[in-house]
Amino acid sequence: MKAIDPTEAGGPEVLRLVERPVPRPGRGEVLIEVAAAGVNRPDILQRRGLYPPPPGAPSILGLEVAGTVVALGANVDSIGLGQQVCALLAGGGYAEYAAAPAGQCLPVPEGLLLTEAAAMPETLFTVWTNLFERAFATEGETVLVHGGTSGIGTMAIALGRLFGLHLIVTCGSDDKCRRALEIGADHAINYRTADFAEEAKRLTGGRGADVILDMVGGDYLPRNLDCLAEEGRHVSIAVQRGAAAEINLARLMMRRQILTGSTLRARSVEFKSLVADELARTVWPLVAEGRLRPVIDSVYPLQNSAGAHKHIESGEHIGKIVLLVGENR
Structure with missing residues (x-):
């Protein structure tokens, strides 16, 4: 698969498309064919070498995605193949496929674009x-x-x-x-x-x-x-x-x-899954009703992740910047 996985710290110019193996979903995980990924300031820090991923997390950038579930790991019965979800990740979002804990996924309701869904989990x-x-x-x-x-x-x-x-x-x-x-x-x-x-x-x-x-x-x-x-x-x-x-x-x-x-990225899957469950009960109905939507500043193709990082570093954006990865959006 194509991914943004810089091998050295530096400026936006280190963000180049590379080939990486498609991840296999582990126990309790799903594999998502990524349609869009959110860009966040922790991505900037990681690119600069100031915020390494937690142990076990992919070195590929990206803390949130939206897309379609294409494979299930063991012990996953809450999500079905073909379901559209958005997910909070510890890393791996700037790629065509990403593995995510099933408990950190939320279903994408009708009327919510995948580019919008990708802009929501982290914030x-x-x-x-x-x-x-x-x-x-x-x-x-x-x-x-x-x-x-x-x-x-x-x-x-x-x-x-x-x-x-x-x-x-x-x-x-x-x-x-x-x-x-x-x-x-x-x-x-x-x-x-x-x-x-x-x-x-x-x-x-x-x-x-x-x-x-x-x-x-x-x-x-x-x-x-x-x-x-x-x-x-x-x-x-x-x-x-x-x-x-x-x-x-x-x-x-x-x-x-x-x-x-607090910080969020290094918290346990169990903690994040509890938060996802609470959001599903208290906030996600408001998303389904169309009452909560993210503010989207701009959308960049995955291959221009450098441009997205330059834009967020400029401080001129209003709301979220999103990377378009797949065709379904």
């Missing part, structure tokens, strides 16, 4: 587990999301609106702020022209946000805590501005704030 699993499970966000609460027009940001807006959250997002331009408002954010702050912490406090009447979903890290952390409400929950999911930060622990204690975070 949906991430936002759900961090915003609703770790941060316990509940209807009526105010959530501050950094990177409001990223794949994570747009999914947080979409899910937040469906579950009754009040959403404040930050973006890097006035145009992106306008787009975030169109997507459904209640407020959008241009962090290049305004102090997001002061604006967040102003927009909440001085109280601060109940939850902050942060992918920035570094010097954003103390500023985040400054505009986090008493009893507020701060969830870190990436460290784009650095993994180290200095905070005032006394203030954290006095305001009874919770500081937490």
